[in-house]
Amino acid sequence: xxxxxxxxxxxxxxxxxxxxxxxxxxxxxxxxxxxxxxxxxxxxxxxxxxxxxxxxxxxxxxxxxxxxxxxxxxxxxxxxxxxxxxxxxxxxxxxxxxxxxxxxxxxxxxxxxxxxxxxxxxxxxxxxxxxxxxxxxxxxxxxxxxxxxxxxxxxxxxxxxxxxxxxxxxxxxxxxxxxxxxxxxxxxxxxxxxxxxxxxxxxxxxxxxxxxxxxxxxxxxxxxxxxxxxxxxxxxxxxxxxxxxxxxxxxxxxxxxxxxxxxxxxxxxxxxxxxxxxxxxxxxxxxxxxxxxxxxxxxxxxxxxxxxxxxxxxxxxxxxxxxxxxxxxxxxxxxxxxxxxxxxxxxxxxxxxxxxxxxxxxxxxxxxxxxxxxxxxxxxxxxxxxxxxxxxxxxxxxxxxxxxxxxxxxxxxxxxxxxxxxxxxxxxxxxxxxxxxxxxxxxxxxxxxxxxxxxxx
Amino acid sequence: xxxxxxxxxxxxxxxxxxxxxxxxxxxxxxxxxxxxxxxxxxxxxxxxxxxxxxxxxxxxxxxxxxxxxxxxxxxxxxxxxxxxxxxxxxxxxxxxxxxxxxxxxxxxxxxxxxxxxxxxxxxxxxxxxxxxxxxxxxxxxxxxxxxxxxxxxxxxxxxxxxxxxxxxxxxxxxxxxxxxxxxxxxxxxxxxxxxxxxxxxxxxxxxxxxxxxxxxxxxxxxxxxxxxxxxxxxxxxxxxxxxxxxxxxxxxxxxxxxxxxxxxxxxxxxxxxxxxxxxxxxxxxxxxxxxxxxxxxxxxxxxxxxxx
Numbered sequence: 001x002x003x004x005x006x007x008x009x010x011x012x013x014x015x016x017x018x019x020x021x022x023x024x025x026x027x028x029x030x031x032x033x034x035x036x037x038x039x040x041x042x043x044x045x046x047x048x049x050x051x052x053x054x055x056x057x058x059x060x061x062x063x064x065x066x067x068x069x070x071x072x073x074x075x076x077x078x079x080x081x082x083x084x085x086x087x088x089x090x091x092x093x094x095x096x097x098x099x100x101x102x103x104x105x106x107x108x109x110x111x112x113x114x115x116x117x118x119x120x121x122x123x124x125x126x127x128x129x130x131x132x133x134x135x136x137x138x139x140x141x142x143x144x145x146x147x148x149x150x151x152x153x154x155x156x157x158x159x160x161x162x163x164x165x166x167x168x169x170x171x172x173x174x175x176x177x178x179x180x181x182x183x184x185x186x187x188x189x190x191x192x193x194x195x196x197x198x199x200x201x202x203x204x205x206x207x208x209x210x211x212x213x214x215x216x217x218x219x220x221x222x223x224x225x226x227x228x229x230x231x232x233x234x235x236x237x238x239x240x241x242x243x244x245x246x247x248x249x250x251x252x253x254x255x256x257x258x259x260x261x262x263x264x265x266x267x268x269x270x271x272x273x274x275x276x277x278x279x280x281x282x283x284x285x286x287x288x289x290x291x292x293x294x295x296x297x298x299x300x301x302x303x304x305x306x307x308x309x310x311x312x313x314x315x316x317x318x319x320x321x322x323x324x325x326x327x328x329x330x331x332x333x334x335x336x337x338x339x340x341x342x343x344x345x346x347x348x349x350x351x352x353x354x355x356x357x358x359x360x361x362x363x364x365x366x367x368x369x370x371x372x373x374x375x376x377x378x379x380x381x382x383x384x385x386x387x388x389x390x391x392x393x394x395x396x397x398x399x400x401x402x403x404x405x406x407x408x409x410x411x412x413x414x415x416x417x418x419x420x421x422x423x424x425x426x427x428x429x430x431x432x433x434x435x436x437x438x439x440x441x442x443x444x445x446x447x448x449x450x451x452x453x454x455x456x457x
Numbered sequence: 458x459x460x461x462x463x464x465x466x467x468x469x470x471x472x473x474x475x476x477x478x479x480x481x482x483x484x485x486x487x488x489x490x491x492x493x494x495x496x497x498x499x500x501x502x503x504x505x506x507x508x509x510x511x512x513x514x515x516x517x518x519x520x521x522x523x524x525x526x527x528x529x530x531x532x533x534x535x536x537x538x539x540x541x542x543x544x545x546x547x548x549x550x551x552x553x554x555x556x557x558x559x560x561x562x563x564x565x566x567x568x569x570x571x572x573x574x575x576x577x578x579x580x581x582x583x584x585x586x587x588x589x590x591x592x593x594x595x596x597x598x599x600x601x602x603x604x605x606x607x608x609x610x611x612x613x614x615x616x617x618x619x620x621x622x623x624x625x626x627x628x629x630x631x632x633x634x635x636x637x638x639x640x641x642x643x644x645x646x647x648x649x650x651x652x653x654x655x656x657x658x659x660x661x662x663x664x665x666x667x668x669x670x671x672x673x674x675x676x677x678x679x680x681x682x683x684x685x686x687x688x689x690x691x692x693x694x695x696x697x698x699x700x701x702x703x704x705x706x707x708x709x710x711x712x713x714x715x716x717x718x719x720x721x722x723x724x725x726x727x728x729x730x731x732x733x734x735x736x737x738x739x740x741x742x743x744x745x746x747x748x749x750x751x752x753x754x755x756x757x758x759x760x761x762x763x764x765x
Contacts, residue, residue: 086731089520107521110734114525210714263611263629266715273612412522419733426716 030063030070030349032356035088035098039078045301048076050369051360059359063352070352082212092116095346099353100360102156105144105338106213109412112147118345119150124354131358136380140407144338147410153342154361155379160401161222161334162315162393163187164286164293166278170314173197173284180316182323182331184226184250187285191259194284201261201283203254204274207425208265213415215265215422216408217335218287223247225333225406226320231417232409236456237449240438246321248424248434255429262429272303279304287318293393294376315393317400327406336405338379377402413448420444507747513740520734528737535741545742547717548725549749552702554633555640555721560701561694563641568648568693573678576656587649594646602709605639609710628711632719636707643706648693655689656682688761695757699750722746 034051038044056072063070075098077084085107091097093116103111111117120128128151134142137155145153167177173193181187187203194202206219224231229243238244254260264270264277275296277283286292297306297313306312318333320326326333341360347353359365366383370376375391377398378384388395408414420441427437446452483491514535518528539545571590575583593601608615611626627635659682667677683690705723713720713728720728726746730739 082732086520089525089734093520093525110521113523114519114521116521116525208716210712263626263715266629267611267626268628268710268712268714416733430716 028069030068030352032070032072032100032347032349032353033075033098034072034100034356034360035075035077036102037077037079037081037084038102039076042078043303044295046295046374047369048074050365050374054368055356055360055365058365059356062359063355068352072356080212089114089116092344092346097344097346099344099347099349100341100357101344102339102341103153104213105155105340106408106410106414106418108145108147108152108340109410110415112152113412116345117152117342119152120154120343120354121151123343123345123347124350127351128354133358133361133363133380136363136382138379138381141338141379144407144410145340153340154357156339156341156361157376157378158336158338158402159289159291159377160336160397160405161218161287161289161318162397162401163318164278164288165314165316166281166284167312167314169194169197169199169281169284173199177314179314181319183319184321186319188250188253188257188259190285191254192257195259199282199284201264201277202259202285204260204264204278204283204286205251205254206265206271206274206287207251207255207262207422207429208270209419209422209426210266210268211271212422213418214271215425216418217337218289220247220251220421220425221335221406221408222287222318222333223250225327225335226318226325228320228325228327228329230327230406231414231421232411233456236454237417237445239445239455240435240442241456244424244441245434245438248428248437250321251425251428252434256431265426265429275304279306281312290377290394290397294374298373300373310392315396317404330404332404334401334405336402336407416448417445420448510740510743510747513737514744515741516737518737518740520731520736522734524737531737535738536745539738539742539745544717544720544725545745548720548722551633551719552721552723555637555704555707555719556698556701558633558637559640560644560697563637564644564648564697564701565690565694567641568645569652571645571649572652572656575653587653590649591646593642594644598706598709601643602706605710609635629715632711632715636710636719639710640701640704640707644697644701647697651689651693652686655686659685691757691761695754695761698753698757702750702753703746 034055036044036047036051038048038051040048040052051074056074059072060070077087079087081104085104088097088101088103088107089111092111093114103117108117131154133154141155141158142151144158145151145155163181165179170179170190171177173190173196175190175193179190181190191202205223206215208215211219221231224243224247227243227246229238229241229247231238255262255265264274267273274283274286275292278286279297279302288296293309293313293315294302296302296304297309299305299307299309320331320333323331341357343350343353343357361379363380363383366378366380367387370378370383370387375387375394377388377394384398388398408418423444424437424441427440428434432440442455445455449455479485479488481488515530515532516528517524517531517535519525571586575586606628607613609627611617611624611629614627616627617623617625663681663685664677667681672680703723704721705727707719707721708724708727711719713724722742723746726739726742729742730736
């Protein structure tokens, strides 16, 4: 009972917060709201700053020049992605929410099927299809925003995963500062040496359910790809097949030999803690996305700043289990995703909302957003060419990692499957064998996918 | 109290009957008008949501995806799946542990002990102790949870600093014990105040006679105090059991972890319904929780009725 009361209050509070758009005072003032999981002084602080300090004044001025009185409000948020998703779902379910909103690419299928988001052309009209930015966005990145053949959003960018390592610790353990493992065994060997050199957490590969999607993207999925597997292939989910058992086997090796800290995988704030520990020089090798470089250990405004990031932190491609054993017979693998920015179908001013949406992703806007050391891989080739040259890691990801990366299946069931994968890693870290964990995963998968017929093993 | 002790042939005074059927002399219609607003509020905010939960519990309604737009009735599948899943029973068992540990044992024993020790005292010590205990109760949950995370954290936690054992992971190695101690600390004030008031009602003369008869402290408690406050004990147990059963605050300490070791029912429903998005399943589990609450309430009420 009390729980229901709490959630009812939460819903009320959320919808009250999202109601700002309807108070159209003067009559011809157009009020727009934009929301992201970003907040000044916290999560994705640079993104929040870009919207508040550049997009809003510039957009309002540009509209004023066209004779329109537009007011834009930024609704910040600084919580775990899963909670942000719950908040958005509740907003959209009740017909409220910001006019322009950021979502993670993997939520698109679920949201579209629920009718929470609609194809851009349906909401904003043909302008959305004929936006001049599309020609600058590569096919693969456009695919991130496409569901059942229709474009539901504009892609905000893409990313890639690598192995980060602390060069100081590597040198101490007698490993090269330009370390590049070619097999999983070489990762284990490096971990063993780091352990011998007294590094508290030699290897951190995310596991368990507490880290949510971070366990999938920076953990089990790149390993699965490294073992030549995919979570879904030709429309069928992959059950307890050998690649999954191999990936879970690597977890077992790391966490049963004391090369990783199993407790870190269970803590409610484990991922934040792993960031802090890496920045403090307690973690040797960490599998993370480029967000880690840009937003976490960024010396100017990361959440766990490393003043000597550029000198101390090295990075390497994630190797396949053995050379040539990876997905598509690759030697190295990675996983990519990306955020999307889309329109609320309930927006009272969809045309202006689309203009705002496109404005945030204009070449000029992206250059503004990414200046002063805030570089990220934007969706636009024209912008990337200019900005990535200045950042070694992002240039590395764009040139070396993106060509061999893989994407998650853009289907509505994926988030549930992802949770089952996270539970499988948790089982292994807490002592089950890979075979047992894989069998449990297959059982859960049958429940999610609606019977064994939709599963290939 | 409700025992029919009066013999059937006892003459009921005729005027008493009219007195009890329309005490205010309003008549049926006007009485209904007076009661209507309250009944309407109850209907809108209590009965309707409860029925709505029952309806949702037989659908495959989800927070997102195709089932959000077009939920299908799936009959009793949600209930069946919940009852055969190990997760539900595991959660129920954890909840029982939590209620027994933190409410029935922790809060009752600690609350009574404080009330007993403070019963004849006056002055600053009593005010200080009661003030601190009540403070723990009235602080907002979010603040309190933050304080406890800071206390129990394994890297920079205050407790580990005090004990000189850095790295000891209380919330991971002893998650259930941690939330039991937390909830005992948090909720003792209610029991303490209730027992404090109840002890005031124990006639001092009875205690005096017991003492004169040579009764030890424990014998005084057992033979004089407990019979007097039995009703208070049961009422208190009923309230705090139900509150604790539905308590969500442990989520803010452990988020149900590690690996579901503190996933009590309230947290289980939250994770299933809002994080996992399975609103139908969540509704079914909520309905089962409601039933369990009813059983607990009936159990205590029956005990209470046997009092006199």
